[in-house]
Amino acid sequence: MDKNQIREYLEYYRDLGFDVIYRRSTRADYAAAVSPMVELPGLAPDNDSLAAIRNDIGDCRRCRLCEERKNIVFGSGNEEARLVFVGEGPGADEDEEGLPFVGRAGQLLTQMIDNTASKEGIPIKRKDVYICNVVKCRPPGNRTPQPDEMEICGQFLFRQLTVIRPKAICALGATAMKALLNTRDGITKLRGQWHKWNGIPVMITYHPSYLLRQYNQQAKREAWEDLKTLLHFVYD
Numbered sequence: 653m654d655k656n657q658i659r660e661y662l663e664y665y666r667d668l669g670f671d672v673i674y675r676r677s678t679r680a681d682y683a684a685a686v687s688p689m690v691e692l693p694g695l696a697p698d699n700d701s702l703a704a705i706r707n708d709i710g711d712c713r714r715c716r717l718c719e720e721r722k723n724i725v726f727g728s729g730n731e732e733a734r735l736v737f738v739g740e741g742p743g744a745d746e747d748e749e750g751l752p753f754v755g756r757a758g759q760l761l762t763q764m765i766d767n768t769a770s771k772e773g774i775p776i777k778r779k780d781v782y783i784c785n786v787v788k789c790r791p792p793g794n795r796t797p798q799p800d801e802m803e804i805c806g807q808f809l810f811r812q813l814t815v816i817r818p819k820a821i822c823a824l825g826a827t828a829m830k831a832l833l834n835t836r837d838g839i840t841k842l843r844g845q846w847h848k849w850n851g852i853p854v855m856i857t858y859h860p861s862y863l864l865r866q867y868n869q870q871a872k873r874e875a876w877e878d879l880k881t882l883l884h885f886v887y888d
């Protein structure tokens with residue numbers, strides 16, 4: 653690699669939100685000292701595709717989440733969608749089926765998309781959008797993904813978003829928000845407003861699991877408002 657290629661490589665990953673990039677060393681003692689080393693892929697290929705990304709994920713062993721997963725949950729929906737929803741990571745039902753948002757939170761998300769669209773006169777359903785997660789394997793006990801897991805798996809999320817290049821992205825909950833915006837602000841501060849990921853407008857809203865747990869109806873009302881704003885922006 654010459655200097656320009658290295659600069660291009662570093663800039664590419666910085667734009668994607670990676671703060672730290674480890675250089676692979678030829679010295680075995682250095683490699684042993686900086687464990688675990690994560691091997692970053694080359695620049696996203698010009699002719700990248702969802703199939704190529706899934707192929708690159710393979711039977712992934714890049715982080716500890718592989719140990720207890722049953723299925724890798726890559727994503728589902730319309731591969732040419734104008735709108736992509738990004739969740740946190742698979743739960744038990746998703747791990748079982750290999751598909752995102754098929755459990756209780758998923759049913760709520762489906763209702764929210766279908767009902768809001770129908771009430772607002774927007775002719776779309778869940779099948780018309782694309783849905784994926786920051787991490788593709790279920791964190792044990794549904795714990796929050798750790799920063800290194802998000803960083804490793806985030807490269808595949810970023811490639812998915814780059815390939816689909818939707819008109820807007822909806823980040824569901826704090827993990828998706830942090831992965832896309834690299835922010836320390838809380839979700840209550842940033843939700844309901846437009847942000848950007850690599851030039852693509854991002855709407856932040858509450859995660860459906862949070863809405864299921866909340867007794868107070870305020871968060872639900874706010875999430876419905878966020879979705880209305882999002883759907884009108886994308887489909888009007």
Ligand code: URA
Nearest residue numbers: 739740741742752753
């Ligand atoms: N929660 C998520 O964040 N993603 C899923 O796929 C299911 C539940």
